[in-house]
Amino acid sequence: MRKIVIAIDGHSSTGKSTVAKRLAKALEYVYVDTGAMYRAVTLYALEHGCISDSSDDLETLIKSLDDIRLRFEYNPETLQSEIHLNGENVEHKIRTLEVSRYVSKIAAIPEVRKKLVEQQQEMGKEKGVVMDGRDIGTVVFPNAELKFFMTASAKKRADRRFKELLERGEQVTYEEVLKNVQERDMLDSSRTVSPLVKAEDAIPFDNTSMGHEEQFRIIHQKSLEVIND
Numbered sequence: 001m002r003k004i005v006i007a008i009d010g011h012s013s014t015g016k017s018t019v020a021k022r023l024a025k026a027l028e029y030v031y032v033d034t035g036a037m038y039r040a041v042t043l044y045a046l047e048h049g050c051i052s053d054s055s056d057d058l059e060t061l062i063k064s065l066d067d068i069r070l071r072f073e074y075n076p077e078t079l080q081s082e083i084h085l086n087g088e089n090v091e092h093k094i095r096t097l098e099v100s101r102y103v104s105k106i107a108a109i110p111e112v113r114k115k116l117v118e119q120q121q122e123m124g125k126e127k128g129v130v131m132d133g134r135d136i137g138t139v140v141f142p143n144a145e146l147k148f149f150m151t152a153s154a155k156k157r158a159d160r161r162f163k164e165l166l167e168r169g170e171q172v173t174y175e176e177v178l179k180n181v182q183e184r185d186m187l188d189s190s191r192t193v194s195p196l197v198k199a200e201d202a203i204p205f206d207n208t209s210m211g212h213e214e215q216f217r218i219i220h221q222k223s224l225e226v227i228n229d
Helices: 016-027 034-047 058-063 097-107 110-124 136-140 154-167 174-190 212-227
Strands: 005-010 030-033 070-075 080-085 129-133 146-151 203-206
Touching (some): 016 030, 016 034, 016 212, 030 034, 030 080, 034 080, 034 097, 034 110, 034 129, 097 110, 097 174, 110 129
Parallel strands (some): 030 129, 146 203
16 A cells, blocks of 8 residues: 555644544554644643733744644553643643634744644655644645545534533533634634645535544545555
8 A cells, every 4th residue: 555645624623633533543644633733832832921812922932932842642541642742741731722712823923833834744754644734735745645625614613612622621602612613714714824725636525414434434435546546
């Protein structure tokens, strides 16, 4: 089986990570969650007072980028690769609504994107990788052999995210989550650097009315077709 790069881009809460993890496992490929990387930098910014509701100190964050060390480590308990920030497993910390509230703003900083894109390209240079995010098929790997662009209605995505946050024990309202989804769509699509857009050669994939099994079956089959072509 030949190795290719599979890029899965799309809006927040479309299930990109879920299907990408499963696809990588089925193909015996490496999975890279680029969203987790931006969330980890956002967590760092929050914990070091670089961003808040009242003020931002993004220059300090930019100067601190060389002090931010990110890596993925396999967790035998969850059977997943999880993000570590400066030696600490922060997989749970980065999934909060607070981090979600600021991640699009942090991801729009050119210096942050440059640093993380370089790391992502290094991770995928040997191919045999499934990578999901916002700009994988347009910026990180514009020559990826297979690209998907996932979307769903804002209400459907907010519903999925709301249930996920409740399961994690967060005290949030559906209205807060829907507002966050809509704001992230606007910020991701309108930022100057690497905005969220569908690559011309990406396969559009609307999963508003799909369950996990159906979308995985379709994406897995298409991946095998390209790999075996």
